[in-house]
Amino acid sequence: MSDFNRTDLIEISYLVAAICFIFGLKMLGNPTTARRGNQLAAVGMGVATIATLFTVGFKTTNIILILVAIAIGAAISWYAAKAVAMTAMPQMVAIFNGMGGATVALVSVAQFTGHGEFMPRGDVISVVLGTIIGSISFTGSIIAFLKLQELLSGRAIVYGGQQIVNAVLGIAIIVLAGILIVQLHTDTSNALLLVMFALALAIGALVVLPIGGADMPVVIAILNSLTGLAAAITGFELDNQALIVAGALVGASGSFLTLLMARAMNRSVTNVLFGAFGSSAAAGAGAAGAGEAKPIRETTADDVGILLAYAQKVIIVPGYGLAVAQAQHAVRELADTLKERGVDVKYAIHPVAGRMPGHMNVLLAEANVPYDDLFEMDDINNEFAQTDVALVIGANDVVNPAARNDTTSPIYGMPILNVDQARNVVVLKRSMRAGFAGIENDLFHEPQTSMLFGDAKDSLVKLKAAVDAA
């Protein structure tokens, strides 16, 4: 064997990158090593990227174009990623995922239209799958982004004949894919591929549109794993092992993560995609209208302050509303004040508190809440019955007893925090508006519940003052 040539070195770099991804992913699974794991994966990506630049046969002008393109993409996303608020993290992940999907689709289309003439059938299959999955991932992610950013209604968007339109589109895509794979490259196949590309873009958007905002985390997880799968398929197209390994790793871990999340919300993945949220949103809205007649008990910060100051045990239940009000620091200060008085303070974190599993942990970590004060649902649910005050801050659906009792509720069956078992429940809320899922909450009408209306941050600052004065 002679000396290593350039191609060998590139292949070895890809191997190094794959090892970095594997160890990086492993380290991402543990809080103490997670950050270094992410950095290791980034190093792997850097190695693979630099190696690719030296591919034999690249034209010099094209190499310059590559560098310019990377610089543009990096600059835009770097800025966006640094500037985005922690509350907007889920939609940021969605948009970056969509860009990956778009990349796969463009690469597949370019490979076929540019070099399709003598393409073996295996590669045509990869191209077709890459185009379809990449496109769906792209437009699906864009819709998820728009919903989470509230540029589109978070409620399910439903119109007549929706299922039929989707079915027709789906069948058309499958037929086109079949034709392309059977006849390989002919005069018409570029046009067919482009039509299929357009239809796949349309169906990605149409499938996500009717899914309610509360299910978006699961949708993003699915789309994330789809993009991984599509990346692996692209690897087959280009005979690139690095893409196959990294794509398959993400496809698999993403699917598994989807199942974990769906389980946390007690929703099956099929139910999320084709399910009930859409149809029952109307019922939920009707209930909300009827609910306004039910009594609520409004309270003041001073009253709650005294209640808290003389409690033995307080459990704080933070929700997305807390994050929107940027009240993470205010809640920690209140908790510190209570602890100084000897009150036992814990945080109960629902698996989908915030807008994605683990999102609330990130938000509270940002405010320096020590993470051993945070308790997951299963660990703390038995403690509510011995709790004097459950302080619900901007959370709604995750404490809605309808999930336990009301079989007609769209969230029926979702595990919830047993807040209603506490002796006193104080709900900090801006108004009586329904939650993200658009469902009325009976907790607010329970006799032990009192409502403290107002901006969460203002209310918490007032509460702290009231506790200090007590």
Next chain:
Amino acid sequence: MDGALSQEFMLGVYVFLLAIFLGVELIGKVPATLHTPLMSGTNAIHGIVMLGAMLVLGFADEWWLQVVGFVAVILGAANVFGGFVVTDRMLEMFKRRPSAGGGSKR
């Protein structure tokens, strides 16, 4: 090409399958706390498709392939850089115990 399944293709399939099993194994016992960063981190890793876009652009011999490749590399790079930076920002905040905080008992 003789037969649809070249040896290279089949090797790719093996690699693909093994990586699938590995992917599930690696994140089998992840605490819910890390679900969001993990999703974001894996999201960055599939930005590897940027390499595919680089290969398209690198070998492009017609202007329109250059245009498509150029756009694809921009999007891929955005996926990679944005993904890793966002994940790093999230994980930066995972600290066991802040120096400022008072003594909270377990």
